[in-house]
Amino acid sequence: MRHSVKNDLLIGFIVSALLSLFVNFSMLMRKYDVINIQRNPALPEPPVFLNDYLFYFPLVWFFLFAFLLFIVNMQMYKLGDKIFRQREYKVALFAGGGSVIVGLGLLAVFPMVQKAVFEVAEVSAVHETVIVESRPDKIIPGYGRPISKATKNMEMRPDRPDANILLSRSIAFHPQMTEHLFVLITVLLSVLLIRLISGKQQMMLEYEKLKTEQLQTSYNALMGQINPHFFFNSLNGLNSLIRNGEKEHTLTYLDELSNVFRYILQSNKKEMVALAEELQFVKAYTYLLGVRYEGKLFFSIQAEPRLLLWSLPILSVLPLIENAVKHNVISKQYPLQIDIYTTKENTLVVSNKVHPKVEEGHSSGIGLKNLWGRYRLLTGKDINISNRKEYFKVSLPLSDLSV
Template structure:
């Protein structure tokens, strides 16, 4: 159970961490999709930006300023910084977008370089900038790790939960998130290189801080819900355990009610043999009594026994009565062999045999027969009703005991047929193969 639960928690934490990662980076993924779709379509020019299709020649003055000169005499100004950054040289043939001048008589300024010497210009190669897919992969992996670590810290509280312990784990999450924030992969705005956050010029990246805070907050919320759910499951399991213990206690109490009544009757029969000097019978009686008590002690706490074991016990138990009622009490046992491996609650036959002997007249002229047989998966115990002239008081504990034990253990009820001439108890056997 423990390894399975451990792996279940691990898989669940990974799935939740993946969900948090996708939510945190939803805008980034959306922007990437929009950009990819936009790249396949011509971009509308801004109001102040003019796209010029013809090619011009770059001329760099001695003071470092650049001008793109066209055949019709027009010129476009190029700042020194852009010359150095883009690596442009005197004589390059350029196609550019330009920004219209703000005042009359000024030169238009180059806005974006489109083509250089007949080839389309790629800004990403200029700065060795990683692709958008690479940046997205790094972002997804980073937030997956962050969320998984947060969840692993928080969900471990459920094993020994206390509010103070949960708060301490939340503090550990904040510390871990701070450390992970420092090693987050970020893109340098000048060159586009991927580096760790603490290596950059601006450690406090507000967007990164917002994303990390969101991941931590959602992880804490999920951890709290997870702990509450685990507590509820623990309460349910504890209730089931207490219920089972209660059923076991009730069952043991019911079994315990058998022993005192049976014990005193057995001592009376043994005392009779000793008084009458039947030493051999007394020794055999003691052996059978020992077997009977050993069976009760060893199997009294068991819930189910096979019918074969119950029949062996009832043979020893019936011998104790045969000594007391010599040639007056008989047991007619007719059990199909296929039912001998079927099960029933332990000590089910003892109270039925004891009650039959207790409440009926047994004489030499009217021998008493107790029938034990099987019928279509049921064990049937029957005896004729021959009431005593002076009936012994009946508490009803024996039958009620038996009925309660059957209901607790098997969930099924026994059938009792009490007519004027016969008393019958039918008990459903359980097939162990089903």
């Protein structure tokens, strides 16, 4: 919160300074001309007297005017959020109306402040007036005869109309209501723009937080679906190998089982993995299933080399294999063939023949829903499910991203 307030104040400071310079641009250019004339008296342009008080007053005034309006408008938005409970159009009207009232109040005070400053400026100008030297033979329209050299301690008197005009015109140069309205509108629009940008950033942060929570929920659901079946079936397969005394197969089974465990444990730290890494896990996992369903379950894995570095969400293939094993008959009479391959459309396809179990009821499809949700959140793409009488096929789009 402190960091946000500090940033808002910094933005307000910068916007106020720029506005002050912008509305006083003509005065700054006059000051620049005066400096040039003082350095080069031969210039034909008429000298313009500008007292230091009169020069700095509009700069400081408009900076303070804009900065105070900026702070007031920001605070009015915060107060409006509490009163109207995030109803944006009411909050905007409330903040804008309050800021306009404050701006009009400052505008009403402006003549009194200006008068006080001009009185100080007049006293200073009477005691120390510098008039730039110009051509003595040139009559300056609107300013009377030019003074041939710089004069100090000059008083305003009837017999010196040229000096009186210079002093009166310098005092008459002051910002008008148009500049105040311009600053007021610019500040209101600036704060509204900042609020819209901040709101968009807040929505993005909330979306990322929601995305992370949904991914974690999907991951937990996936683990809850896999772990009970996986541990039970893995122990059964290992028990069968030990009972049969197949020492070499037992050691290989343990190696592949450890690879599967390692990959699953690392899955909560990764979101996307290379296709080559996912397929390596699939080979280890299918070996375990092959031991369990010896002579009844077969796998075919083919992938184009160019797609091995493409990526997909981690553990995308596992629920599809589990889904095929769970819902289909696996026997000597009806062996199950699962094909995993890539296509020219840069997708990974998991396909199997359909031999539904007789006692199988209506499937809830939770595994596929979780996979679809994870895939959509991580890649922005949808998986394609084709459920026909003979084949069940799921296509997973691959992403050309470095992992």
